[in-house]
Amino acid sequence: MVKIRIRKEEYEVRAGMTLRHALEKIGINREAVIAIRQGEIITDDEQLEEGDEIRLVAAISGGV
């Protein structure tokens, strides 16, 4: 399994799919996040491997 964390939320997806598919599966817009694996930013065509832990950094901030 692959763990995906964003803020305090945590999701699990199956290994073998691309990050893009994983984001679609958990309902997160790929335009709104940056993904980090082992301290490195990855693009959404990267294949997720067993045991991967992905941290998503939310890009959207707001207010006046």
Added chain:
Amino acid sequence: MKCRKCTQKAIINMRQHKLALCKEHYPEWIVAQTKKTIERYHMFTVQDKVLVAVSGGKDSLSLWDILWQLGYQADGLYISLGIDGGFGYSLESKRRTEQFSQARGLTLQIADVPETYGEGIPEMAQRTLRGRGKPCSVCGLVKRHIMNQAARQGGYTVLVTGHNLDDEAATLFGNTLTWNAGYLQRQDPVLPARHAGLVRKAKPLFRIYEREMTAYALVRGIEYIYEECPFVAGSKSIYYKELLNQIEADRPGAKLSFFLSFLQARENGLFAVATEEENTGAGGEALFTCPGCGQPTTVPELCTFCRLVGAKQDSP
């Protein structure tokens, strides 16, 4: 995915530009793009004395980092708003901003709202009709006033903010939903000083996506405040950004095109021509000088800010 400029693995794919770059070439590209924007839109030059409004967030700290690398004379202004939110939001954002400026040997000015006015933004908002329920409107008013005041007092020729493309597109989207002609005329990456009490303003990051600024801050190791302002949850601007990102996911480049087409349409005369006359607002309205602070106001009396801070003495 490989970097367009070398064989390294790409860290970002900017679909609207059909461009993927690695961790070495990406920050270089962002710096070059910002320089191009500053020059193309005649924002300022190396001779200008620039004041950067910094919040401790990714966009403003990244902008300061970029201007520093480009060799502009850029000092920072941090406004301490007195917002806690249960995790010391203002204290933490101030700490990170100070850490950033010290590491680069940059000059940082600090304006402390509670210290100067005896109360923070939440208290000001609570006291006034303008801010009841949602202090963002009062916060915006106070920040704009202090930024302009600090720039004038410090002899800065231009005030710059870290607004990115998503900020601008979301604002445009909101103003378009209500066809707010006055705001549509005023929204611009460069705002000239239309009054002796105003300083020129510019937004050098307005063509760069928010996601790209996040990646830039991460690659550069900028330790920005990740937590949001506690009052931002449920804001319209976040809602509009999410909607625009849904369109962007299906149509790469939609956000950029939305905003740039607006600027082009206005230049082509779609809206009434914005006047360049001094003492006249973008919508043609007369600008008066506030007898309290010397900044412009659309009424021949105290401006909204002076009434806000002055009203405190009058309230029970």
